[in-house]
Amino acid sequence: MSTEDGETRNEFSGSAETVLQAGNIGAVHFRGSKSSEDIALMLICDAELELNPGDQVSLTLEVSNLKDQPHDVVLHLNGMPGTSSEVVPDKVTIAPRRTEKVKLVLRTSPTSPEAGRRRVSVHAEDPSGRRLAETSETVTIVSRPNLTASLALPGDLSEPGTYEGVVELTNTGNKPLQGTIQAPGEFGEAPAHHLDLVGSGSFDLAPGDSALLDLELRLSTQAPLTTSWSPQFEISVARGGLDSFTQEVTVTQIGWLAQMPAFLAAAFAAARVRLGEFVSWCGEKPATRRGVLLTVAGVAVVLTSVVTAGLSGEPTTPAGSAAGTTTSSTGPPATSVPAPPYSVMPCAPGTSAINLWGMTEAEAGAHAAWLIEYESRRLQRLPGEDARFVGQLLDLHHPRVQVSRWDDACSPFRGSKRPEAEVFVWFGPLPSDQVESVCAMLHKHEPLDCQTGSTTAR
Structure with missing residues (x-):
């Protein structure tokens, strides 16, 4: 018997089958339950x-009103963190x-709650927040530990050298995990490659972390x-x-034969840059220059076709030409040219861009995707202080080589000195x-007659 707020209450513990006899009992409390003179809770x-x-x-869950007037009750669930468990309504x-x-409704996920025995309770309050009653039950969450490891490396592994990456460890079970991971070290045939951790490789992960x-x-x-390997990480859980x-x-790792078509396309694009085929802000070009360009283009197409045929095992002849002759086509075979990834030039105050290329829609369909790759590689090949300067701009402002149609370009670019320009390959946006x-x-x-312009207005 206990006295609480001036009232005498009788409290018991036992099972529902226990027969209890007492005088003037206000409430009977079964396992894990507490009631008031207003409300009683019973979890079945x-x-x-x-x-x-x-x-x-x-x-x-039974909610009983012990009074002679209606009662509004708010119910709260406790003890199931990180889940969508609920009382309805x-x-x-x-x-x-x-x-x-x-x-x-009790719900568990692969990571919540943590494995083990836990007390799950429901308490009732009136609208003012005064606690009226509570009931609870012991719940055992079955242990299901699990850990996954995934590798993230640059997507263009090709030339010999050192590349940085990460291995992501995720605790996808419902128990905390401590342990270590050991990298494969050497893999592949001699001369072997190496995959090593930078650091100790120890981990301490809560469920879901x-x-x-x-x-x-x-x-x-x-x-x-192109060659693939399947090295193995060893994971020890203490x-x-x-x-x-x-x-x-x-x-x-991408093989060098697989890179040949792209390299040849880039060389073709570089020749056009140096000779000024697409971008010239200085007037008309001599007719002899176009003849030189067509010869370079033809050689690039033939070489690209030969390499492609070597990779596929089938001979390929450029469209519109006989075997063993050059062609006047102005780019790689159509079947190997991806569509240009058009974007809208963001015309923001205080920013500008470099117009690298101006071309017709047809020329863009044939060359724009290759030129984006070429210009991006050119930025990566800058030496010394220039590389560091551009690298800082990339980190701070995230400019990139992009392609936009005339209607999606900012106004300075639509005034291009090449009137027929319908598409622009540009680098930016950059601080003005x-x-x-x-x-x-x-x-x-690398000689380039580029045009710069503010991107403040469309």
Whole structure:
């Protein structure tokens, strides 16, 4: 017996089958329940609950009004963090001396709640927040530890050298995990390549958490054909109930034969840049220059076709020409040209762009995608201080080589000195006070008559 707020109350514990006799009993409290003179809660549950990750269980909760006037009750669920468990409905109005039934829906996910025994409770409040009653039940969450590892490397692994990457470890189970991961080290045939961690490789992950561990990939050679390997990481778990295991990943290096068509297309594009075929802000070009360009274009197409045929095992002859002759086509074979990824030039105050190319819609369909790749590579090949300067701009402002139609370009570019220009390949957006420096830098390393313009208005 206890005294609470001046009232005498009798409290008992036992099962529902226990027969209790007492005088002037205001409420009988079964396992894990507390009631008031206003409201009583009873959770209908035959046995202790055991839930697996991903389970959903519905229980009946009885809410009784012990008074002679209606009562508004707000119900709150506790003890199931990180889940969508709920009481449905969570607000009820109960008539005098009546009982309403609501649903207690318990849901688990692969990572929540954490494995083990836990107390799940529901308490009732009146609209002012005064706690009226509570009931609880012990729930066991079955242990399902799990860990995944995934490798992230640059997508253009090709030439020998050192590449940076990460391995992502994710605790996809419902128990905390501690352990270490060991990189494969050497893999492939001699001379071997290396995949190593930068750091200790230890991890301590709560359920649902991830960790990124830095990697270093060193490619010693480049084979003619594209090659893939499947090195394995060894993962040891010291705490968390998970056995040690190996995780296989894939490393793919592009062979130099597979790069030949792109290199030839880039060389073709470079020839056109240097000779001024597409962009010239200085007037008409002599007729002899176009003849030189067509010869360069023909050689590039024939060489590209030969390499493509060598890779596919089938001979390829450029359209419109006989075998063994050059062609007047102005680009790589149509079947190998991807569509230009058109974008809208963002005309923002204080920004400018470098107009690298101006061309017709037809020329863009044949060459724009290759020119974007070529100009992007050119930016990556800048030496010394120029490379560092452009690198800082890339980190701060994220400019890139893009292609836009005339209608989507800012007004300075629509005044191009090549009247027939319908499409522009451009680099930006850049801060207006830096754009002339970048243009001069590009011209210094590879002659380029580029146009700059403000992108403040469309």
